Amino acid sequence: MDQKLADTILNELEELILDGTFENGERLDEVTLAKRFGVSRTPVREALQKLVLAGLVEQQPRRGAFVRQPGPVELIEMFEVMAELEASCARFAASRISDEALDELRAANQRCQAAVEANDADRYYEENEVFHKIIYRQSGNGLLEQEALRLHRRLKPFRRVQLRLRGRMRQSMAEHLEIVEALTRADANAAAEALRAHVAVQGEKFHHLAATFKTSAA
Amino acid sequence: MDQKLADTILNELEELILDGTFENGERLDEVTLAKRFGVSRTPVREALQKLVLAGLVEQQPRRGAFVRQPGPVELIEMFEVMAELEASCARFAASRISDEALDELRAANQRCQAAVEANDADRYYEENEVFHKIIYRQSGNGLLEQEALRLHRRLKPFRRVQLRLRGRMRQSMAEHLEIVEALTRADANAAAEALRAHVAVQGEKFHHLAATFKTSAA
DNA sequence: GTCAAACATTTTGTATACAGGAATGTTGAT
DNA sequence: ATCAACATTCCTGTATACAAAATGTTTGAC
Structure with a gap:
């Protein structure tokens, strides 16, 4: 038990x-x-x-x-690495993803879209997670998947915050669509670039938010 | 103590x-x-x-x-991730590397060259390690550096083997030069691509070697 | 009054003792 | 002879006991 x-x-x-x-x-x-x-x-x-x-x-x-809560520098570093890891996942997935997984990806994306329209941030957050985890898995590399999941989990509390930003969900959705398209075309570089940018933006948004929130020292 | x-x-x-x-x-x-x-x-x-x-x-x-020694599949996965991590290091380093570090890189490379000419595999192995570790460091991302070092260390026993292959040292040297050149030009994509290929080749060579060596089952 | 040294207290790091589960070996029955 | 049930033994997981180190306090000297 x-x-x-x-x-x-x-x-x-x-x-x-x-x-x-x-x-x-x-x-x-x-x-x-x-x-x-x-x-x-x-x-x-x-x-x-x-x-x-x-x-x-x-x-x-x-x-x-x-x-040991990560300071601003470490957070930036973590987001940077996350972007690179996800880009790598996308790169591999572009040539390895199965048709079924692509369908699942599109389905998850539609659920994301529904959440956006319902303005349901929690729901969006959940489905977004599903979306990303599918890509990790479809990298076809168990080690890479593990590493991505590990950092994803570590960044969870910080990623959540940036969804509050006005219009972020909608923008994020657009990025998702671009990622799916690149994966559908099996365009490794485009998929990697799209995902890298997608995650990097998250980092920047968070950074921006943190800067506005905190008046306390680092 | x-x-x-x-x-x-x-x-x-x-x-x-x-x-x-x-x-x-x-x-x-x-x-x-x-x-x-x-x-x-x-x-x-x-x-x-x-x-x-x-x-x-x-x-x-x-x-x-x-x-739990890694099996063939896990080894391939590890080499794949190593290639991606190093490519990421190169990508960041391209815009962040200091002039001094570039000089160190060139110096390490010259020592590699000397080892090649002396046909000293051990010496080459050592200087090659220095070369790569400089790039990890110059990624300017401590987390990425750590992860790269961790996997590098884990792959150590397997990477060493492939240097035995005829002409591998010379080829590896040529790849190093290309990497340094890309970094000098601050060309992130070229640097990333060069390093990715460099490490991927290592993985393939190792795989090839393992296949010829082993008659025993996986 | 301040500084320093010795002592006491607290807490980590290591060793040992104890309890429960898993594996193996034995014995008996078919 | 084979298989199953049981008992024994070994090993892991947890608790406790012990040792050493670090910190804080008290006391004494200047």
């Missing part, structure tokens, strides 16, 4: 960090967490180790583990 | 796996490893967890940890 205790702790902790429940530099005390989850320190330590590997937590020897 | 025990174990284990000291499906018994390294099970477990995250070890719940 349930997996290892350490894994459940890992998931919960990850959620708590991504949700922003834990502040940025906040210290993650092992015994406190252990008590909070009602387990011993051992599974907590395991979870922390993995979070370090995932980049969510920084560990200083003999000092402890600290939440 | 010395880091955590668990980290040294991690490094040693990683080395042993990459060196092929441990067979593919080989089981990694915790107590055996603990005795071998003269420590308790705790740091060994930590190291194993991290190796799982790194993809070198597979863990089945309540069953144990097993060495």
Whole structure:
């Protein structure tokens, strides 16, 4: 039924960090967490180790583990890499995508369109995710797919924000259509370029938004 | 001075796996490893967890940890992703590389040339690594650099083999020159394309070599 | 009053002890 | 002889105990 205790702790902790429940530099005390989850320190330590590997937590020897929310620079870097990874997925997918997957892509896109017309940002967000994940999968490269999913997940909280921008959903839709078209033509370069631009715009929009929001220091 | 025990174990284990000291499906018994390294099970477990995250070890719940050498399919996938990552590095580096780094690149290339003329494969291998790592760094994206370094390291044992092929060093050199030229012109697409091809060829050569070597099953 | 040193406290890192599940071997029946 | 059920044993996962290091506090000297 349930997996290892350490894994459940890992998931919960990850959620708590991504949700922003834990502040940025906040210290993650092992015994406190252990008590909070009602387990011993051992599974907590395991979870922390993995979070370090995932980049969510920084560990200083003999000092402890600290939440490590990405700063502006790292966010830009993550969006840049995301754009490159997705471009690569599109490049491969252009020659490898199946007809069924192309249909699924179009279907997802139509659901996106419906969400735009209903002005349903949540719905759009969900279907957009489906759209992108199909392309990851259709890269035909399991490793690339994994890496893309990993970073996608990491960027989730930040990507969501930029949909609030006026007209962003509509623009995003147009970009989707261009991507599908390029994939249909099996034009690897065009597909890669379209997806790269699509994601890069997300990064820029987010950056813009963050700049307007924050008056606090970096 | 010395880091955590668990980290040294991690490094040693990683080395042993990459060196092929441990067979593919080989089981990694915790107590055996603990005795071998003269420590308790705790740091060994930590190291194993991290190796799982790194993809070198597979863990089945309540069953144990097993060495997970990549099969032919995964190797191809890794080389493909490596090519894409390096292409991305080149793309960014084209506009971000410093003049000093360009000089270093040319210098490394000259040392490569010297190694070719001396027919010194080991020397070439080393300088080639320097060459590539400069480009990773000059992508100006720390995350991308890290990812590239990670996969580079993972592919190390497999990349080395293909240098044995007749004329490969000379061909590789020519490709290096093309890369440097594109970077000098700040031509992002050309640089990306050149590096992608350069790495892809490595993958193909390796694949070719593996096919001729192995009569054993996959 | 301030600075420094020693001590106490807290917390990480490691070792060991304990519990439950999986695999293997044995025994009995058909 | 083969198969199945059971018992034993081994190993993983978790808890706890111990050691060392770092931080904070108190006390004493200047």
